[in-house]
Amino acid sequence: MKRLDCTYCEFKAQAAKFLKKEDLDTLASHCARVSFKPGEKIIRDGALSLNIAYLKDGIVKYQIQGPVKEQIMKIAKGPIYIGIPTTIGDKVNHYSVTALNICEVCFIDADVFKQFLYRNGMFAYEIIQIMSRNELENFRTCVNRVQKQVRGKVAEALLFLADEIFESDEFTLPITREELANLLDTTRESACRIMSEFAEAGYIELKVRDIKILKRDKLQKISEVG
DNA sequence: GCATTAACCACAG
């Protein structure tokens, strides 16, 4: 197995910058790096979790089993921690995380991770900050999902993908229409229709999965107003 | 009433 060197990892988390050399060595020896292909599950709902998953690179979707069907919670991109709540919060995973493209993941021994939290205040603070921001964002997306109209949600999602995930106004949708609809709490038909509508209006260029944002200001407006 | 929004159904590439 290839030896890891966390000290010089270019995908290192912000929090890990507060770890000393010896801690990083400890981290390296209690950490496994795994590569995932699109569609593979990095975190499996219901499975025992003894490691904190850190997504070094790649795009993933979070999904959770609801009373009716599996729900996509969000799309996110590395480098980020993807498994803190599910590993610290319980022994068993409460959600799944699936790779949408090639993903590089480090699985950190949960006990080692906890030791860092206990002993290193700066490290712990960084983690708390990440968790706090996540919660704020969750509140935000929660109201948006409930109060925005579908048109606004689609516009928002397209801008989110362009700005946060691909950092480009031209990108390929990493999920099906069905999944996008699920993420936005609507139906495939509505999502399809609204995207066609945007294309018709010249706000975007649409070639099935390939999307190009042409009138960002219009989408911004629609996203805000609903 | 009338318009708008969005889900549901059906069907064709």
Add this chain to the structure above:
DNA sequence: CTGTGGTTAATGC
């Protein structure tokens, strides 16, 4: 898996 069209129910003037 996508894209559309028709229908229907709910909601707001």
